[in-house]
Amino acid sequence: MTADPANRVLARIDSMREEMVATLAEAVSIRSVNPTYPDQDYDDLVGGETEVSRLLARLYRQAGAETELFGEVPGRDNVVGVVRGSGGGRSLIFNGHVDVVPADDSVQWAHDPFTAFIDETHVWGRGSADMKSGLIAQAFAARALTETGTRLRGDLILQGVVGEENLEHHLGTSAVLGRGFTADAAIIAEPTGADRPLTVMPATPGVLIMRIAVTGRSGHASMRSRMRAQMVADEHAADPVAASAIDAALRIHDGLRRLEAEWVESRTDPLFDKGQFTIGLNVVDGAAHGSRNVAFIPDRTTLEYAIFYPPATGVPEIRSEIVHTVRDIVRQDAWLRVNPPRIDWPMHYPGGRTDRDHPLCRTVRAAREQAALGTSFAGPGDVLPFPSASDLTWFTAVGIPAVGLGPGAHVMAHAVDERCAIDEMVGAAKAYAVAAIEWCGAA
Known part of the structure; x- marks a missing residue:
């Protein structure tokens, strides 16, 4: 891969930093709690997932994607955006879930969990790490590709899905795949499950x-x-x-x-x-x-x-x-x-896994390393499993190799004072963009 397309895209992502932070704050402020989560009021919560999907649809359209919203049940819409490639390249999915877990312990939080708080280094709020920062990073990676005139040869398919937090893959990822939005590989924006940020995660138990x-x-x-x-x-x-x-x-x-x-x-x-x-x-x-x-x-x-x-x-x-x-x-x-x-x-x-020597895993690890040059994340990325369930399972189950890579720490998921480091979100966007160029090919 020539350095010029990647360098232009990386520079564009750096210039989007403030807009990414503002967009993540907007997403966090949408109360997209999974309405079927135990002890929740379904009628009060249903519709929040759809609102996040609509926000993502706006971003996907800005990336030049053909966009579609649809759901298996009313008020719980998935969103898909397809950025068509020029042809001859491998296709790639960026996937993440729009639902979050409740924050019924909000009195213990330093800030309102559904009013994003931004300091110099982090965005705070429910879903900031798990996993709206990853969804925003994926969308901005696609925008940066389009806005720098970087045309991919293979299709790039952006997916924001419902239901993951209560294991409802039949409403989310499996429904999207069943509708025909498949590809040669997938990257899922789950937050890092290991100690070092932006780990490549090829397996889930x-x-x-x-x-x-x-x-x-x-x-x-x-x-x-x-x-x-x-x-x-x-x-x-x-x-x-x-x-x-x-x-x-x-x-x-x-x-x-x-x-x-x-x-x-x-x-x-x-x-x-x-x-x-x-x-x-x-x-x-x-x-x-x-x-x-x-x-x-x-x-x-x-x-x-x-x-x-x-x-x-x-x-x-x-x-x-x-x-x-x-x-x-x-x-x-x-x-x-x-x-x-x-x-x-x-x-x-069920668990899922992609071999650590699979071309996708190698591609994403190399992209993560290239994207981190000159940052606090510099160096080879770790290849370690995600410690919990993720939608990686449903990709590998239908023969699509998949890995996880996302901003935020898994220890922040479902936690009081959940927050995501801004540098990690920007770094993830860069890794997604470079991975897309390498996997799909640049026209």
């Missing part, structure tokens, strides 16, 4: 949600001593005076914690650090029916887990190992043998 419902037998709280004595003596253990569902659930959890510890060695992947794959208990709900009161021994408990597993491992294998672990615990427990827990799997997001 599988994510499995598990719910375990445990029943007990309620009684007066003072019966706990008799209940424990029966358990110790194994007397009437299957028909006790009372049985704590919380205690029984925690016995199951102890076994799953031991399995999680075993996974450090037994569940590995060369792209992921040891210990990356986990069985995390993140929601516990237990009490006596009809009274959430400490005067009662609890007769119901639900445990909800987020399970991260290697992308190359099939979900039936993971489920089977967990079920067998729970069954072993149940067989050794007099109460649970008679009252076995119910296991449900309400959600699953």
